[in-house]
Amino acid sequence: MRQPDIDLPSRLLEALSPWRTAQTWRIGFSGGLDSTVLLHLLATLAKTRPLPRLAALHVHHGLQAVADGWPAHCQAVCDELGVPLQVIRVSVQLGASLERAARDARYLAFAGVTQLHDVLLTAQHREDQAETLLFRLLRGAGVRGLAAMPAQREVGGGYLVRPLLDVSRAELERYAHKHGLRWIEDPSNADQQFSRNFLRQQTFPGLTERWPQAVTSMVRSAAHLREAQELLDELAEVDLDDALAHSRHVWLGMPSLALDALIDLSPARQRNALRHWLAPLTRLPDSDHWAGWDDLRDAAHDARPKWRLAEGELHRADEHLWWLSGSWLRQPLADIAWNCPSRPLELPDNGELLVVGEAPAGPLQVRYRQGGEVLHLPDRGHRDLKRLLNESGVPWFVRGRLPLLYRGEELLAVANLPGLDGGALGDWHLHWQPPSSDQGLS
Structure with missing residues (x-):
């Protein structure tokens, strides 16, 4: 059996070999054991190997008084190693889970500073991976969740990479003691009110005493589940290939799916496809909330169903599914004078x-549909706007925010609809660029 602590630097370089052409390696540096070893390893290797530029990043959550001294400790370590340090102070939105709130704030900070072609390195190790698997199993996670932490994923403009997932905490401790490293011991790590601390201090010692290879086996299971998730994604x-075909309203610029491409699939494949499609848009629902999809799918043809999710809503209209979020969920301000x-x-x-x-002569005003509007078309006379929108197949959730151009009480044009957008009255067209429905959650 190999001596893992002896070849730790070469194992790290092997794990990072796909990322050697990055412009910068940013190291998430909490000051704890794991990130201290990672930073020391890279700074030492950089003296003899051509590596990307190194930079450390410390996120200060401000949740403990003792933590106020941690940035100074991290600065001293970085000065000694010759690595520049950036300290970011974040505000943690307290909620049901302090652990999750702190993690969300930390990764939001990571995303904000990771630029194009940058790589952000974090120091999660083998035991962290096993804890993640067990924690998610106890919460009833599916295959995606039980795949635990990926070795790399997109963040900000670059990638987050975890090069130590195959390294044990014991190996990191041996390295730290061998090189006389100093690190921070977070007192909150002793608080068993936090789920991961309970697992680490109460559950895993018993598991590994009975089954010494428990951690290794759990990490192997996570790898199998990750492979299974890759097959499900494929x-x-x-x-989704057919379902992603554009509708006739591509100008909406909204994520949408053709419903008929999904309904012939088995319920399990429907959910799998929707999970894959929704993942970059919102936090996915748990098993109990997937009934919302059944209601949306099975609603009557003339119904206006919607499924509320964490970061938006899924609507059904024009035989398509539409993702609405952000400004699309707020009522726009009407009656706007357009002086220029x-x-x-x-x-x-x-x-x-x-x-x-x-542009037509003014004064002009922009309004939204209230009902009863009439548009005069030179070749068709006065036409009811509701009927014209029906003919155009405009989805119902768009109709109340489709800009209407008025001159006094005369409706001149309806934005973006050929034949109704002003072209019949002169050499001009009313063009609307709708708000983006992209939350950027990937």
Whole structure:
């Protein structure tokens, strides 16, 4: 059996070999044992190997008085190793889980500083991976959750990489003692009110006493589940291929799926495809909340169903599923005077409006549909707007925020709809750029 602590530097370099062309390696540096060893390893290797530029990042949560001294400790370590340090102070939004709130704040800070082609390195090790698997198993996670922490994933403009997942905490401790490293002991790590601390201090000692290879076996299981999730993702891509075909309303710029491409799949494949599609958009629902998908899918043809999720809503209209979030969930401000139609008009909570071509004479005003509107078309006479929208197949959730251009009480144009957008009245068109529905959660 190999001596793992002896070849730790070469194992680290092997794990990081795909990332050697990055511009910068940023090390998430808490000052604890794990990140101290990672930082020391990289700083030492950089003296003899051509590595990307190193930079350390310390996130200060401000949750404990003792933590106020940690940035100074981290600065001293970085000065000794010749690695620049950036300290980011974050505000933790307290909720049901302090652990999760602190983690969310930390990774939001990581995403904010990780630039294009940068790699952010964090020091989670083998025991962390096993704890993650067991913790998620106890919470009833599915295959994606039980795959535990991936070795790499996208963050900000670059990638987050965990190069020590195959290294045990004991190996890190041996390295630290061998090189005389100093690190911070977080007093909150002794508090068993936190679930991971309870698992670490109460559960794992008993497991490893009875089954010495428990941690290694659990990490192996997580790898098997990760492979299974990759196969499920591939299946989802196949199932979504037809469903991602654009509708006739591509100008909405919204994530959407063709419903008929999904309903012929088995319920399990429907959920798998939707999980894959929703993952970059919102936190996924637990098993109890997937009934919302059944209700949305099975609603009557003329119904207006929606499924509320953590970061938005899934609507069904025009035989498509539409993802709405952000400004799309807020009622836009109506009755806006447009005094300079030669320039784009910013619509509060509703994107941007402009006239392409020579704008009609004013004074002009932008309104939204209230009901009963009539549009005069030169070749068709006065037409009820509701019927015109039905003919155009505009999804129902768009109709109340589709910009209408008025001159006095005369409705001149409806944005973006060919034949209704002003072209019939002159050499101009009313163009609307809707608000983005992209939350950027990937």
